[in-house]
Amino acid sequence: MPPKLTCYGGVGEIGGNKFLLQDRDTQVLLDFGTGFSDGSAYFDSVIKPRGVNGAGDLFEFGLLPEIEGLYSEDALQNTVLKHSDPKVDAVVLSHYHWDHMGRVEYVDPEIPVYCGQTASLLHQANSETGGSPLDDHKLKTFRTGDRFRIGSIEFVPVHVDHSIPGAYGFIVHMTEGTLAYTGDFRFHGGAGSMTEDFIDAAHHSSPDLLLTEGTRVSAEDRRGNTTESSVLKEAIQMVKASKKLVLSTFRGNDIDRVNTFYKAASAAGRQLVVSMKTAALLEKLKDDGGISVPRVGKDVLVYVRRKRSGTLDDKDYRQWERRFLDHGVSASDIKKREGETFLHLDAWNFPEVIDIKPESGGTYIHAATEAYNEEGEEEAVLIRNWTDHLGFSYHQLHASGHAPMPDVGRMVRGVSPKKVVPIHTEHPELFMGFRGFGKWRLEVPSISKPIGL
Numbered sequence: 307m308p309p310k311l312t313c314y315g316g317v318g319e320i321g322g323n324k325f326l327l328q329d330r331d332t333q334v335l336l337d338f339g340t341g342f343s344d345g346s347a348y349f350d351s352v353i354k355p356r357g358v359n360g361a362g363d364l365f366e367f368g369l370l371p372e373i374e375g376l377y378s379e380d381a382l383q384n385t386v387l388k389h390s391d392p393k394v395d396a397v398v399l400s401h402y403h404w405d406h407m408g409r410v411e412y413v414d415p416e417i418p419v420y421c422g423q424t425a426s427l428l429h430q431a432n433s434e435t436g437g438s439p440l441d442d443h444k445l446k447t448f449r450t451g452d453r454f455r456i457g458s459i460e461f462v463p464v465h466v467d468h469s470i471p472g473a474y475g476f477i478v479h480m481t482e483g484t485l486a487y488t489g490d491f492r493f494h495g496g497a498g499s500m501t502e503d504f505i506d507a508a509h510h511s512s513p514d515l516l517l518t519e520g521t522r523v524s525a526e527d528r529r530g531n532t533t534e535s536s537v538l539k540e541a542i543q544m545v546k547a548s549k550k551l552v553l554s555t556f557r558g559n560d561i562d563r564v565n566t567f568y569k570a571a572s573a574a575g576r577q578l579v580v581s582m583k584t585a586a587l588l589e590k591l592k593d594d595g596g597i598s599v600p601r602v603g604k605d606v607l608v609y610v611r612r613k614r615s616g617t618l619d620d621k622d623y624r625q626w627e628r629r630f631l632d633h634g635v636s637a638s639d640i641k642k643r644e645g646e647t648f649l650h651l652d653a654w655n656f657p658e659v660i661d662i663k664p665e666s667g668g669t670y671i672h673a674a675t676e677a678y679n680e681e682g683e684e685e686a687v688l689i690r691n692w693t694d695h696l697g698f699s700y701h702q703l704h705a706s707g708h709a710p711m712p713d714v715g716r717m718v719r720g721v722s723p724k725k726v727v728p729i730h731t732e733h734p735e736l737f738m739g740f741r742g743f744g745k746w747r748l749e750v751p752s753i754s755k756p757i758g759l
């Protein structure tokens with residue numbers, strides 16, 4: 307079988323990356339994620355796919371590809387697709403975001419999963435604190451500088467900068483041609499030089515095909531190009547200007563943001579307080595020599611919320627949570643030190659402020675991307691209602707994890723492939739605007755339609 311690429315997700319949508327590489331008798335999935343709008347016409351927070359039906363409810367609406375020899379026995383219960391010995395040789399992941407690996411839970415555990423060493427640590431932390439899609443799977447890890455072969459296909463991982471540590475692109479050498487896959491990337495984060503490393507490596511491989519994300523390729527992208535360093539500068543000003551509690555929501559796995567807000571809190575003489583899940587993640591990442599993180603119990607403290615008994619009884623907490631109780635601060639502790647605290651809450655823990663009872667005049671920093679769908683818009687309205695109720699000022703402050711449209715063109719120009727296949731974008735047709743950056747041709751993918759190198 308000559309080399310080919312088949313897209314089963316990430317086509318005309320943000321996220322949901324699922325790409326099957328086939329070469330001779332080798333089959334490898336490059337990412338296997340959940341789309342942000344997966345099944346939104348049929349499922350929501352109330353009507354959900356039934357776990358008891360495995361992958362059946364997802365097959366019903368084409369939300370998972372029916373690939374023989376890919377899924378576990380449990381995933382295929384009550385489905386037409388019958389379980390067989392694995393025919394897919396491996397799943398290779400670019401990074402630990404759900405839209406790139408969230409569907410691995412359905413994959414046969416006999417199929418090995420390749421991921422970066424940092425992604426493996428992220429998995430371990432999530433597995434301990436609530437579960438991970440990679441649970442029960444054999445993980446094989448890599449770093450930049452490694453090369454690994456799966457059958458007739460050789461992978462060369464090269465780091466890129468993104469809003470989660472341990473993100474990679476790949477140079478993929480097949481028997482007849484080379485493919486470069488960007489994963490998710492940006493240049494404006496704290497480690498933009500890593501994305502430059504990917505461009506250099508991809509360019510020197512003279513790829514036949516560039517599979518590139520284009521999240522922000524849009525005529526209506528108004529997010530600007532805020533850098534993480536400018537987030538730090540503005541955050542310091544906001545935190546220093548506030549005399550009351552400073553509160554923020556952001557993804558706890560955005561380690562750049564944790565570091566940024568730790569520095570902002572320190573510069574303003576405040577203590578950064580994070581959730582238990584974020585603390586568990588920081589503890590796990592201290593084992594990664596390539597990442598600098600604040601020390602739990604010294605640089606950051608841990609917010610302890612009331613659970614079963616409502617009395618902060620040690621017995622209320624799981625084993626993994628109990629180790630943070632010595633570094634913990636309660637709602638009443640924060641109330642006593644409002645002007646000395648910078649509190650990180652996950653959005654779903656916003657009701658904790660009822661226990662804290664902060665004085666009006668505090669500062670709320672929304673350090674996540676602005677709403678891009680109906681669900682996000684509803685959450686944004688709720689948070690605005692909460693901050694209005696508290697009498698807090700509201701500030702939007704975020705550096706996107708994705709490159710803006712001009713920087714996607716910079717990627718295309720730098721790699722200089724023969725063919726460009728845009729994925730992880732709602733506007734693949736706009737890639738035609740990059741044609742002045744080389745003599746490549748554009749191939750807009752379709753679901754389940756093979757593309758030759």
